[in-house]
Every structure is written in structure tokens, then in C-alpha cells.
Amino acid sequence: MVVGDFVNEVDVLVVGAGPGGYVAAIRAAQLGKSVLCVDKDEVGGVCLNRGCIPSKALITAAHQYEAAKNSDVMGVIAESVKLDFAKVQEFKNNIIAKQTGGIRSLFKGNKVEFMKGEVFFIGENIVSVSNEDEGHRYKFNHCIIATGSRPIELKTFPFGRRIISSTEALSLTEVPKRLVVIGGGYIGIELGQTFAKFGSKVTVLEGSSSILPGFDADLTRLVTRNLKKYDVEVITDAMADKADQTDDEVTVTYTVNGEQKQVTADYVLVTVGRRPNTDNMGLDTIGIKMTERGLIEVDKQCRTNIPNIYAIGDIVAGPALAHKASYEGKVAAEVIAGLPSAVDYKVVPSVCFSDPEIASVGLSESEAKKQGKAIKVGKFMYGANGRAQTMNASDGFVKIVADKETDLVLGAHIVGAESSNLIAEMALAIEMGATLEDIALTIHAHPTLGEMTMEAAEVALGRPIHSL
Numbered sequence: 001m002v003v004g005d006f007v008n009e010v011d012v013l014v015v016g017a018g019p020g021g022y023v024a025a026i027r028a029a030q031l032g033k034s035v036l037c038v039d040k041d042e043v044g045g046v047c048l049n050r051g052c053i054p055s056k057a058l059i060t061a062a063h064q065y066e067a068a069k070n071s072d073v074m075g076v077i078a079e080s081v082k083l084d085f086a087k088v089q090e091f092k093n094n095i096i097a098k099q100t101g102g103i104r105s106l107f108k109g110n111k112v113e114f115m116k117g118e119v120f121f122i123g124e125n126i127v128s129v130s131n132e133d134e135g136h137r138y139k140f141n142h143c144i145i146a147t148g149s150r151p152i153e154l155k156t157f158p159f160g161r162r163i164i165s166s167t168e169a170l171s172l173t174e175v176p177k178r179l180v181v182i183g184g185g186y187i188g189i190e191l192g193q194t195f196a197k198f199g200s201k202v203t204v205l206e207g208s209s210s211i212l213p214g215f216d217a218d219l220t221r222l223v224t225r226n227l228k229k230y231d232v233e234v235i236t237d238a239m240a241d242k243a244d245q246t247d248d249e250v251t252v253t254y255t256v257n258g259e260q261k262q263v264t265a266d267y268v269l270v271t272v273g274r275r276p277n278t279d280n281m282g283l284d285t286i287g288i289k290m291t292e293r294g295l296i297e298v299d300k301q302c303r304t305n306i307p308n309i310y311a312i313g314d315i316v317a318g319p320a321l322a323h324k325a326s327y328e329g330k331v332a333a334e335v336i337a338g339l340p341s342a343v344d345y346k347v348v349p350s351v352c353f354s355d356p357e358i359a360s361v362g363l364s365e366s367e368a369k370k371q372g373k374a375i376k377v378g379k380f381m382y383g384a385n386g387r388a389q390t391m392n393a394s395d396g397f398v399k400i401v402a403d404k405e406t407d408l409v410l411g412a413h414i415v416g417a418e419s420s421n422l423i424a425e426m427a428l429a430i431e432m433g434a435t436l437e438d439i440a441l442t443i444h445a446h447p448t449l450g451e452m453t454m455e456a457a458e459v460a461l462g463r464p465i466h467s468l
């Protein structure tokens with residue numbers, strides 16, 4: 001690499017090394033392109049460093065802690081179960097280190113060059129990259145922008161001191177005694193429930209009438225019940241107005257049913273959504289088309305209005321999910337390499353790693369009805385599944401939504417243990433155009449949770465064996 005005013009040239013420049021960018025970079029390199037991936041931070045993006053992976057590490061540790069305390073029902077008496085929160089954080093940090101190391105090895109093995117630095121666009125095929133050393137300029141033939149998103153900051157709840165975002169929540173050095181969560185979306189519920197299991201007294205303030213919008217009410221009901229079990233107070237239709245902080249605590253004033261109330265906690269975690277990182281990088285000066293919300297407009301091939309510049313992940317429309325970003329990354333890289341690739345969003349599973357987990361793919365029952373589709377639904381309860389009982393996890397159900405005429409699977413929705421893994425079979429079923437019969441006739445190993453998808457398909461077909 002040459003520095004200073006000298007301009008370096010690269011075939012594909014990938015901006016951002018999150019699950020969108022690093023996957024795009026590897027795929028482009030596999031297809032024979034010379035690739036430079038630049039990130040101002042560590043490889044892995046939000047997902048690996050302050051999102052999916054660290055949150056799941058904490059969620060699992062909290063689950064283990066809770067399970068150990070309550071395993072006497074199985075005859076396992078774990079006396080004086082203790083929590084070493086510093087060790088929990090160490091467990092999480094080790095995973096991040098291993099995973100980021102893994103991406104660096106993948107880059108090396110695929111001959112992707114990685115550079116730490118902040119990218120700023122100075123033309124349609126040229127950027128400046130600034131880092132601790134100095135500035136560099138790179139000319140590119142193609143560019144894939146994958147700069148992700150950051151937590152939305154509320155004006156009356158500016159981040160700092162006792163008001164934190166998910167990033168700081170994941171790295172707390174001790175379990176807060178009291179935690180207020182503003183926002184009952186999936187990040188707020190996952191983290192709120194986790195800290196409740198670690199021992200925090202958690203209050204969730206949600207502006208709308210229910211938590212976890214986006215999932216049907218029958219799926220979220222079990223989560224709401226479990227939140228109560230962990231003494232999490234969920235206050236819906238509650239607007240958080242302001243915060244008053246001291247060195248040790250913060251008092252949140254909120255309005256519910258026209259009445260102003262207050263709740264005091266050690267920290268306030270604000271999880272009211274994320275905003276795309278499309279500002280402060282010169283995209284406006286080169287004329288990239290954006291929506292009012294700052295999302296970059298792209299076509300089905302992830303191409304922006306500037307033909308050699310692509311955009312993927314959280315900065316384009318659709319759910320802000322890691323697997324959606326990676327999927328788009330592969331499409332963009334393949335299009336650049338001349339392959340006939342394009343996105344198809346029929347199958348984008350979404351999972352909330354609450355307790356119990358909620359997983360969903362394809363059309364929900366309510367969406368299908370709204371679209372005026374004639375459907376049939378098959379529902380099978382975890383309580384009737386042998387494996388679920390042996391896991392002491394008999395709460396939940398698997399629901400399959402299918403076309404009434406053709407039996408084509410349109411959607412699947414699962415709430416219960418391991419639904420995050422079970423949903424993969426249903427995603428494949430929809431992708432492959434499977435019918436209820438295809439699922440019902442597939443031999444599923446016994447005893448497994450996976451049998452429930454077969455059973456739900458049989459219910460929809462009117463011939464269930466293990467339910468009446």
C-alpha cells in the first residue's frame with residue numbers, strides 16, 4: 001500500500017466489516033476480484049462486537065444461571081448457585097476475540113486485504129481513508145457500502161453517565177440492582193429479561209400497546225407471562241419524558257394514561273431503534289439517493305443510483321438483521337462478478353432470543369388474512385412433544401400457515417425452546433416451495449423438538465397422531 005497523495009487502486013472496495021461487509025468481501029474475492037475491506041473499528045461490525053454475539057453470550061449465561069437454580073425438578077440439586085459476573089463478561093469477550101480472529105483468518109485465506117480506517121467519499125470512484133497513521137486515497141471500480149447502524153438517541157435521554165445504549169449494557173461490569181428499559185422491541189426485551197435473570201429489578205417502558213411489535217400476539221403472550229415470572233414490570237402505552245441523573249442513579253419521568261409517573265434505577269437502557277450510518281461520509285456530495293430516514297435506495301441487485309456503488313445491510317430497507325446483511329453481501333458481490341444474482345425477500349427468518357424464544361418466517365396468520373389469502377393453520381404444542389418434556393421446556397407451540405387450496409407452506413411461527421434453530425427447516429421449506437405433505441412425510445428423528453414441525457403439518461392436514 002502506498003500512502004500520502006498517491007492514489008491506490010482496487011477492484012472492489014468494501015466499506016464496513018460487519019456481517020454485510022465481511023461476507024461481501026470474501027464472496028467477491030472468491031469470485032476472483034481484488035478486494036480491500038475498510039472498517040474504522042474491529043472486524044465483525046455491530047453483530048460480532050456489540051450486537052448478536054455478545055448479547056447471546058449473556059443470554060445463555062443468564063439462562064444457565066436460572067436453570068441451575070431451578071433444576072431440582074429434575075433431581076439435580078445445585079446448592080448455593082452463584083453468579084460471577086466478571087467471569088460472564090470474560091466468557092463473552094473470549095467469544096468475540098475468537099470470532100474476530102476467525103474473520104481475520106478468513107480474510108487472509110481468501111486474500112481480502114483489511115485496513116482499519118474511516119472512509120469518506122470524494123467522488124463516484126474515489127474515497128479517502130483516514131486512520132491513526134495518515135490519509136490514503138483509494139480508487140475503485142466497484143464499491144459495496146455496508147456501514148451499518150447505531151442506536152437512536154432520544155433528545156431527552158442523551159447517552160452518557162447513567163443513560164446507556166445496548167453497547168454499554170453489554171459491557172456493564174456489574175449487574176445493576178435496578179434497570180429501566182425504554183423500548184420493548186427485541187433488543188430491549190432480550191436484554192431486559194437477561195438482566196432480570198441475573199438479578200436486576202427491571203422496568204420496561206413501551207410507547208405502544210404491546211411489546212415485540214412485528215410478532216403476532218399469540219407468540220408474544222408466553223414471553224409476557226415469563227417476564228412477569230422474573231418480576232419484570234412491563235408498562236405499555238408509556239411515553240418516557242425525561243431523566244434526572246445523580247452520580248449513582250437516574251429517575252425517569254414517564255406518562256401513562258395521561259398521568260405522569262416516575263421510576264428510579266441505576267441505569268436507563270434506551271433501545272428505541274437504530275439509525276443508518278449514512279451521514280458524515282460524503283454520500284450526499286456524490287449524490288447517492290437516500291430515503292427520508294437516511295436509508296440508501298437500491299435495486300434488487302443492491303445497486304444504488306450510481307451504477308458501480310452498491311449498498312447492503314442495515315443501511316438499506318428491510319429488517320436490520322445480520323443474516324439479511326450477509327445475504328445481500330453475497331448478492332452484491334456476485335452481481336459485481338457478473339453473475340445473475342438478485343435479492344428475494346420471501347424467506348427472511350426473524351428471531352427474538354427472549355425466554356421462550358420466538359422465531360418466525362414467511363407470512364404470519366394475521367398478514368395472510370390481511371392479504372385476503374385463504375389459509376389453513378396447523379398448531380402443535382410443545383407440551384405434547386416428548387423431547388420438550390425431557391428438557392423441562394413444555395411451554396410453546398409450532399404454527400404452520402399454508403395455502404388452503406394448494407397446501408403450499410406460506411409461513412411458520414414458533415414460540416418455545418430452541419425455536420431459533422427449528423425455524424431453519426421451515427425457512428428451507430418455504431424456499432423450496434414445500435407443501436404440508438412434504439413436511440408431514442419427512443421422517444423426523446425421535447425424540448426431537450423437530451418432530452413438532454411434522455406434527456403441525458399433520459394437524460393442518462387434519463390427521464394428527466399426537467394431538468386430538
Ligand SMILES: Cc1cc2nc3c(=O)[nH]c(=O)nc-3n(C[C@H](O)[C@H](O)[C@H](O)COP(=O)(O)OP(=O)(O)OC[C@H]3O[C@@H](n4cnc5c(N)ncnc54)[C@H](O)[C@@H]3O)c2cc1C
Nearest residue numbers: 016018020040045046047051119147148313314320321322
Ligand atoms: C444488541 C443487539 C443485538 C442484536 N441481535 C441480533 C440477532 O440476534 N440477530 C440478528 O440477525 N441481528 C441482530 N442484531 C442486528 C445486527 O447486529 C445488525 O443487523 C447487523 O450487524 C448489520 O450488519 P451490517 O453489516 O449492515 O452493519 P454493522 O454490523 O453495523 O457493521 C458496519 C460496520 O461499518 C463500519 N463503519 C461505519 N461507518 C464507516 C466509515 N465511514 N468508514 C469505515 N467503516 C465504517 C462500522 O465500524 C461497523 O463495523 C443485533 C443488534 C444489536 C445492537
